[in-house]
Amino acid sequence: MKARVHVTLKNGVLDPQGKAIEKTLGNLGFSGVGDVRQGKVIELDLEETDAAKAEAAVKDMCEQLLANTVIENYTIELDAA
Incomplete structure (x- = not known):
């Protein structure tokens, strides 16, 4: 089974990388883009079938290592393939 974990900063937590991306997109001529937030995706191959x-x-795993739950949210996707 495959798992995909999406980790993003909680609302209200400063996201300097998101702001840098937002500014650079504007400098490249992409208008109308605002409030950019960035995160990370972690993919796992699991032996578990249930x-x-x-x-x-x-x-x-998320609670102990993959996400800092004080400042980050996470979502989990599972794929049986």
Whole structure:
């Protein structure tokens, strides 16, 4: 089973990389782009075949290592392929 974790900063947390991307897009002529937020995607190959167990394991991984839950949110996607 494959898992994909999307980690983003919580609303209200300063995102300097997002601001730099926003400014650079404007400098490149892309108008109408605002409030850019950036994040990261973590892909995992799991041996677990039970979706509920896989999601629980990935949630534990996020809470312990993959996301700083004080300032970051995360979402989990599972794919049985």
